[in-house]
Amino acid sequence: MKKLILKSLKSKIQGDIFSSKEFKEFYSVDASSYKIIPSIVVIPKHEKDVINVIRIAKKFKTPVTARGAGTGLVGSALNRGIILDMQKFDQIRITKKYAIIGSGTIKGKIDKELERAKKFFPPNPSVGSYCSVGGMLGNNSSGSRSLKYGSVIDNVEEITFVDGNARKITLPKNKKISNEIIKFSKLVESKKFPNTSKNSSGYRIDKVKSIEDTHKIIIGSEGTLGVILSAKIKIKEMPKKRILYIIGYKSIYVAVRECMKINQTAPTAIEFMDELTLHQIKFKFVKNTKCVLYVEYDEDITKKEKELQSVITGRIIKKLKKEQEIEQWWRYRDLSLYYSLRTIKKEKRVPHIIEDAAVPLKNLPKVFSLLNEINKKYRTKCIVYGHAGNGNVHVRLIADRIKTKIIKNIAKEYFNEIIKLQGTITAEHGDGLARSEFVKKQYGTQNYRIFKEIKKLFDPTNILNPGKIISKKSTIISNLEKF
Numbered sequence: 001m002k003k004l005i006l007k008s009l010k011s012k013i014q015g016d017i018f019s020s021k022e023f024k025e026f027y028s029v030d031a032s033s034y035k036i037i038p039s040i041v042v043i044p045k046h047e048k049d050v051i052n053v054i055r056i057a058k059k060f061k062t063p064v065t066a067r068g069a070g071t072g073l074v075g076s077a078l079n080r081g082i083i084l085d086m087q088k089f090d091q092i093r094i095t096k097k098y099a100i101i102g103s104g105t106i107k108g109k110i111d112k113e114l115e116r117a118k119k120f121f122p123p124n125p126s127v128g129s130y131c132s133v134g135g136m137l138g139n140n141s142s143g144s145r146s147l148k149y150g151s152v153i154d155n156v157e158e159i160t161f162v163d164g165n166a167r168k169i170t171l172p173k174n175k176k177i178s179n180e181i182i183k184f185s186k187l188v189e190s191k192k193f194p195n196t197s198k199n200s201s202g203y204r205i206d207k208v209k210s211i212e213d214t215h216k217i218i219i220g221s222e223g224t225l226g227v228i229l230s231a232k233i234k235i236k237e238m239p240k241k242r243i244l245y246i247i248g249y250k251s252i253y254v255a256v257r258e259c260m261k262i263n264q265t266a267p268t269a270i271e272f273m274d275e276l277t278l279h280q281i282k283f284k285f286v287k288n289t290k291c292v293l294y295v296e297y298d299e300d301i302t303k304k305e306k307e308l309q310s311v312i313t314g315r316i317i318k319k320l321k322k323e324q325e326i327e328q329w330w331r332y333r334d335l336s337l338y339y340s341l342r343t344i345k346k347e348k349r350v351p352h353i354i355e356d357a358a359v360p361l362k363n364l365p366k367v368f369s370l371l372n373e374i375n376k377k378y379r380t381k382c383i384v385y386g387h388a389g390n391g392n393v394h395v396r397l398i399a400d401r402i403k404t405k406i407i408k409n410i411a412k413e414y415f416n417e418i419i420k421l422q423g424t425i426t427a428e429h430g431d432g433l434a435r436s437e438f439v440k441k442q443y444g445t446q447n448y449r450i451f452k453e454i455k456k457l458f459d460p461t462n463i464l465n466p467g468k469i470i471s472k473k474s475t476i477i478s479n480l481e482k483f
Contacts, residue, residue, distance in 0.1 A: 002039050005060050005082075012052040015045035015088065027067065027083045031127075033351030034075035034433050035481045038065075038083045045088055047168065047229050054166040054227065057082055057463045065465045066223040068132030069106060073352045074432025075479070076139060076222045079465055084227060086134050091230070094119070098157060099235050103134030103228040119235040122149030125428070126334035134228045139430030140200040140220035144269040144294075144333070147389040151198050151428065152219055153207055155234045159215040161226035164459030169226065171215035178214040180457055184450050185209070192444040194424035196358045197390045201426045202439050202469060203451050217454065222430050223465040225458040239298035242268075244326045245308065246318035248289040254313060255291050256364045259388045261311035262295055263361060265304055269296045270389030271333055277385050280339035281332050286315065293388065294333055296326075336385040340396040343383060350380070350397035351480055353407060353434050354414045358392035359423035367393060370417050378402070378410055392427040404477040411476055415441065433479060436471035 002019070009017050018024075018041040028037040039062070044050045057064040063081030070077060077083075089102035092113050099121070101110060107121075108129035114120050124143035125131055131141070137159065142151040149155065160170045172178050185208040193199070193206045200220050207216040218225055249255035252274070259270055271294035278285055278292060285292075293314065297304040309316075320326045341349070359367055371382055379399065386393040397410070415425045415438050425435050425442055440448040455462070455470050467475060 001060065005056060005062060006040060008056045008059070009040065009042065009053065012056065013042060013044065013049050015049045016043040017041070027085070028078065029481070030070040030072050030075065030077055032073050032075040032078070032432065032434070033481055034078055034479045036075070036078040036080060036479050038079065039081055041083045041085060043085045043087060047162070050084065050162050050227050050229065051166050051168065053082060053084060054162055054164065054463070058164065058166065058461055061461060061463065063466050064227070064463055066134060066138070066227045068104065068135035068138070069130055071127045071131040072135060072139065072432065073355065073429050074426075074434040076430045076432035076465070076468060077135070078433065078479070079467070086132070086227070089134070089229060094235070097235065099233050100230060101133045101233055102230050103132065103137065105133045107131050107133065107136065114235060118238045120238055121233055121235055122155050123152045126337065133231060137219050137228055137231055138222045140204065140428065142198050142387070142390070142428040144271050144387060146198055146387065147263070147270060148266070148268045149236070153204055153216050156215065156219060156231050157234060158232035159218050159228060160230045161218060161228045163226040164461060164464045168229075171218065172212050175211065178211045181205075181208055181214045181217050181454070182211060184454055187450055189444060189446045192447050194358070194442070195360050195422040196424050196427065198358060198392060198427045199424040200428050200430050201424050201435065202431070202443050202447070203454050205450065205454065220430065222432065222468045224455060224468050224470065225464065227464070241301055242296060242298045242323070242326055243301045243305070244318070244320040244329060245295045245316055246320070246329060247293045247295060247312060247314040248286055248317045249291050249293070249314040250288050252291050252368055253365055255293055256368060256388060258312055258314065259293070259364060260361055262293070262308065263389055265307040265311065267295050267304070267389065268298045269294060271386070272388035272393065273333060273336060273385045274383060276343055276383045277336050277339050280342065285317065292317065294329070336394070340383040340385070344396065344398050348398050348400060350399050350402055350407060353411045353476060355394050355396065356392070356426045356429040357414070357418045357423055358390055358427035359418060359421045361389070361391045363421040363423065364388065364391045364393075366421055367418070370414065371395065374410055374414065378406060380410075387427070390427065391423070404480060408477050411438075431469050433467070433475040435476070436468050437474045437476060439469055439471070
């Protein structure tokens with residue numbers, strides 16, 4: 001079978017095709033804890049190559065999984081079959097209010113181009129210098145600024161992709177497909193969707209309110225509905241001024257409770273870093289500082305300072321106005337994942353599974369109580385940081401030689417409680433191999449049935465990244481690399 005597929009690809013594809021052991025090994029991993037060795041890697045040269053790959057994959061009933069920069073944390077871009085590396089789709093065209101971006105374009109490259117035009121694209125994941133636009137679209141990335149500016153799903157106007165039928169589609173321009181999506185949007189059970197300001201789980205049919213919104217079904221779909229070729233993204237004017245406050249607290253619970261009051265002052269960002277992460281920063285924090293909040297504003301700065309000081313009990317450690325200093329402290333925050341990994345000995349690292357839940361902001365203190373219960377029950381510790389203003393915390397578990405079965409038990413308990421708190425099992429990193437089996441629990445039977453119908457519309461033969469979002473089996477501890 002593999003020989004036949006390779007023969008067909010070589011006769012139709014102008015891009016690069018690889019099937020050597022070295023290439024397959026390279027594409028078998030990403031930034032997650034998983035490993036799956038593909039059969040073939042294709043680096044398409046143009047959209048015709050993408051269409052032909054999908055036609056061939058459909059004929060031979062073999063999986064096709066699009067891949068960007070490999071920065072995903074839950075194995076979304078790993079699969080058997082064909083890996084489609086979209087690196088050559090890296091064009092950028094900037095207009096006054098929008099930019100047309102190829103899916104393989106690295107976010108850092110876009111930022112530099114936009115900076116010259118004094119513009120910016122709001123979503124800013126901490127690995128923004130390295131991740132690709134296709135990956136950001138695939139898992140509905142967010143970052144620290146989402147509190148004010150929203151996630152990727154709120155900042156895209158149009159998407160062009162190739163679906164599992166090898167059709168090139170542009171949404172919302174394609175009215176026929178758009179009308180099909182609208183029909184699904186009218187059937188959803190809205191109360192089963194998370195009551196959170198950001199969400200990357202399942203298909204975001206809840207965001208489709210009209211035909212103009214139908215492209216949003218592709219955002220967060222992790223390549224299961226189509227291979228994205230390009231997107232028309234919204235861009236904004238660079239803010240004239242910014243101010244960043246670093247606020248220290250002696251109690252985590254006081255800090256997270258105060259996020260509600262701080263949020264009412266309309267900041268650009270409210271970020272959280274715990275004590276273990278702070279130890280990695282070259283700065284002398286006041287003794288007994290258990291955590292800090294980053295609070296940033298980019299308008300009405302004088303007024304906002306007064307409002308902030310009236311609602312906080314924490315100590316303002318730093319008040320930063322110079323761009324260079326602000327960027328330096330944001331680098332500390334963006335390096336939280338690196339710091340957490342550096343802090344934990346390799347043999348004590350637990351795979352990224354429960355690292356991206358979000359809850360309504362009022363319920364954030366309950367998440368920390370839940371983590372305390374898990375730590376006591378399973379003799380684990382955890383490092384926590386994240387987007388506190390969105391009720392979104394990233395959790396890195398630490399444990400001595402924990403068994404994979406225990407990892408699954410922790411995930412079940414954690415996600416069950418997060419759902420009870422009206423939260424989402426993943427706010428910005430996607431379902432992937434780590435969480436797809438929990439999507440039905442998150443959304444309920446009726447919505448999950450609609451998700452399956454949406455999948456069938458775009459990918460009737462289930463060749464596009466199978467096993468993600470719509471999952472027939474447990475993958476949470478399958479394909480884990482040794483740890």
